[in-house]
Amino acid sequence: MGFFDPWAGFGVTFRTMFRKTFTQGYPEKGKEEVTAPRFHGRHQLNRWPDGLEKCVGCELCAWACPADAIYVEGASNVEGGRYSPGERYGRVYQINYLRCIFCGLCIEACPTRALTMTNEYELADTNRADLIFTKEQLLAPIQQGMLPAPHPMVAGMEERDYYLGKVNGSTEEQRVSAAAQAANAADAAGAAADTAMTSEGGTTR
Numbered sequence: 001m002g003f004f005d006p007w008a009g010f011g012v013t014f015r016t017m018f019r020k021t022f023t024q025g026y027p028e029k030g031k032e033e034v035t036a037p038r039f040h041g042r043h044q045l046n047r048w049p050d051g052l053e054k055c056v057g058c059e060l061c062a063w064a065c066p067a068d069a070i071y072v073e074g075a076s077n078v079e080g081g082r083y084s085p086g087e088r089y090g091r092v093y094q095i096n097y098l099r100c101i102f103c104g105l106c107i108e109a110c111p112t113r114a115l116t117m118t119n120e121y122e123l124a125d126t127n128r129a130d131l132i133f134t135k136e137q138l139l140a141p142i143q144q145g146m147l148p149a150p151h152p153m154v155a156g157m158e159e160r161d162y163y164l165g166k167v168n169g170s171t172e173e174q175r176v177s178a179a180a181q182a183a184n185a186a187d188a189a190g191a192a193a194d195t196a197m198t199s200e201g202g203t204t205r
Helices: 005-017 060-064 105-109 159-163 172-204
Strands: 043-045 070-076 088-096 115-117
Touching: 043 088, 060 070, 060 105, 105 115
Parallel strands: none
Antiparallel strands: 043 115, 070 088
16 A cells, blocks of 8 residues: 555545636526526427417427427417418417426427427426416517517418528518507407496496
8 A cells, every 4th residue: 555545535636626616606697608508498489580480289299298298279370360371370388397307309399390498497486387388488589570470471472481481570561460450459358348347337236
């Protein structure tokens, strides 16, 4: 047994004492450096450049999920209520993060690249119900040049033109149509509220 043998175990300690530490001041600072670029974090439902949703409600992601964490209900697009360029869209979309194992199989199964994973990993909560994310929580934010659905497709374009990258943003015609649809929806909501108040008043009497 040599003189330095008892100190051999400190070799790793001495080698790392003078290295730059990886410790970061999370959560105050350094949060952006924690994850790798392809980290499997919270999911995101993507949009086309004009704001229409990429999800077509095919439910392939739900079928591919080994943890049964995804629930999808598809519905048909109608004139005056178009949410995606195709015939159908995802009317209901939920991901249960109490079950999700972040394996990414849903991403591979998606035929339209509607579903991707972000670097967001702070999903802890004090209420179990809040960990079931809805479509509104998962949808990508509206970027410049986009319009929130529903609104019509770009005039003269077909569904395949979206996949070919021919749509670069919303048009003036789409903006006018979206404004008209929003005004009609507001009028319908106001009329429904007036009807409810009238019915309630009649019942009171």
